[in-house]
Amino acid sequence: MSRICLCLTGRTLTQDLEILDKNRKYVDIAELRVDCLDPDEHFQIRRFPEQAGIPVILTIRRDMDGGFYHSGEGSRITLFSKALAFAEADRRKNFAFVDMEEDLNVPSLEEAARTFGTRIIRSCHNREGIGDDLVKKLKSLRHVGDEIPKIALTPRSMADVVQVYRAAGEAMDFDKILLCMGHYGINTRILAEQMGSYLSYTSATDEPEIPQAAPGHISPRNLAEVYRFREITPKTRIFGITGYPLKATSSPVFFNKVFTEEHIDAVYVPFPSDSPEAFLELAAELKLAGASVTVPYKERIISHLTAMANEVKALGACNTIIPYTSGWIGYNTDAGGFSDSLLQFIDRKNLRGCRITIIGAGGAARAVASEVYRLRGKALILNRTTVRAKELALPYHFSWGCTDNQGAVMMEKFSDIIIQTTPVGMEGDIDGDPMPEFKFYGREKVMDLIYKPERTPFLKRAMAAGCSVLNGYDMFLSQARYQYRYFMGREFPSQLISRIQF
Numbered sequence: 001m002s003r004i005c006l007c008l009t010g011r012t013l014t015q016d017l018e019i020l021d022k023n024r025k026y027v028d029i030a031e032l033r034v035d036c037l038d039p040d041e042h043f044q045i046r047r048f049p050e051q052a053g054i055p056v057i058l059t060i061r062r063d064m065d066g067g068f069y070h071s072g073e074g075s076r077i078t079l080f081s082k083a084l085a086f087a088e089a090d091r092r093k094n095f096a097f098v099d100m101e102e103d104l105n106v107p108s109l110e111e112a113a114r115t116f117g118t119r120i121i122r123s124c125h126n127r128e129g130i131g132d133d134l135v136k137k138l139k140s141l142r143h144v145g146d147e148i149p150k151i152a153l154t155p156r157s158m159a160d161v162v163q164v165y166r167a168a169g170e171a172m173d174f175d176k177i178l179l180c181m182g183h184y185g186i187n188t189r190i191l192a193e194q195m196g197s198y199l200s201y202t203s204a205t206d207e208p209e210i211p212q213a214a215p216g217h218i219s220p221r222n223l224a225e226v227y228r229f230r231e232i233t234p235k236t237r238i239f240g241i242t243g244y245p246l247k248a249t250s251s252p253v254f255f256n257k258v259f260t261e262e263h264i265d266a267v268y269v270p271f272p273s274d275s276p277e278a279f280l281e282l283a284a285e286l287k288l289a290g291a292s293v294t295v296p297y298k299e300r301i302i303s304h305l306t307a308m309a310n311e312v313k314a315l316g317a318c319n320t321i322i323p324y325t326s327g328w329i330g331y332n333t334d335a336g337g338f339s340d341s342l343l344q345f346i347d348r349k350n351l352r353g354c355r356i357t358i359i360g361a362g363g364a365a366r367a368v369a370s371e372v373y374r375l376r377g378k379a380l381i382l383n384r385t386t387v388r389a390k391e392l393a394l395p396y397h398f399s400w401g402c403t404d405n406q407g408a409v410m411m412e413k414f415s416d417i418i419i420q421t422t423p424v425g426m427e428g429d430i431d432g433d434p435m436p437e438f439k440f441y442g443r444e445k446v447m448d449l450i451y452k453p454e455r456t457p458f459l460k461r462a463m464a465a466g467c468s469v470l471n472g473y474d475m476f477l478s479q480a481r482y483q484y485r486y487f488m489g490r491e492f493p494s495q496l497i498s499r500i501q502f
Ligand code: ATR
Pocket: 294, 295, 296, 297, 298, 299, 359, 360, 361, 362, 363, 364, 365, 383, 384, 385, 388, 421, 422, 423, 424, 434
């Protein structure tokens, strides 16, 4: 079973122990990052394993490997010797592991470690992609049988991540640590058990003053509670979400809470990908049981489906895929989620007599436009690229224009309801306003499909003018409930919704 390791990167040992205590119930192993400590603390590190009370990895990471130690190799080796010296017969008082980089060849240190039961992690850090044949590399890192080879690499793309999973599958017969750092690699940290990785590193990401030990770390609490890391087994069904950059999604929290509440042996994992094709390769490799597809792949994914529901054909956008014969079947739950949420907001059963502006003409706007048409509303579609607005508007006999001054004038006649569908104003772009030229009167009902942040600058302007506003959270919940139906093959248990609000 894979273990959760907390990397301790405080400036003092006292601080490290405090952080460990706060996270103790989620953590199996601690890694003492000696390179992060103030030099005065170096004299005390020998006693740390006893104080920690759980197995501890001794690591002194050089800056060239992504660490903070820059006092030279001689002094680093001296530090290693001090930490491994005076070994106690009671092994719990010694470091349980020592991380030695592949080029650190000091036989006396290795001997000291082996004599007193300190297991050697033989590590290699590659910040420029995959490099060598990974399986061969893992095997060659081990000098003797019980050493744990570790490769931590920074993938350049999702295609690299796919190769890492394949290599992991071919190296299941010995202990190893294999992981991808950075944004693309987050799923390798959650699925360490599937990869046969001995442990998964985490950082106390909720401590603002503590440096994160490596890019892409999540907190031990998140790993243990949200992703239920300790319950993941090779039999656990894997679901996930792909998109890019995939920074503002609540789907993992939602689905993992549902799985927890319902005692379903499944995990829902983020798979940020630079291409839908590479994601599908990984999905096949991991035998995903279903996935959500989000910005900007809702259209591009369609050409890879072996079958699709009518709404996907009609909308030209797909946000849910399920394995089907030798490929994938696609559905769209945005449309139903959107109209449930809008009709509740305006407290009506249809849009007859309503004049509506839709901002944006991408995948999300397609679902919105088709629902507005179905519900008998009349709309104006405004988009940065006017030709896309026109293409979307024509089949529904809607008006179209550009998100500029002229568009703002056109909006005046379509302002009973305004629906913002672009990613402008999303987390990471919190100053963005897709339609700065339009001045709200205060009588418009305004819906923004974004829910992170809770209020985009566009919604804030609308509120300041006195408009009633709604963000995309209700739509998110509603479409996720429809997705659940496809993932699980049964209705979403509605009594659950009050227990999983977040
Ligand atoms: P999705 O399929 O998830 O809707 P998409 O197809 O990439 O994603 O569409 C995103 C929408 O947001 C489009 O209407 C896009 O405008 P363009 O058609 O001109 O690309 C719009 N959009 C994205 N970024 C934008 C920005 N910075 N300013 C204005 N509009 C933007």
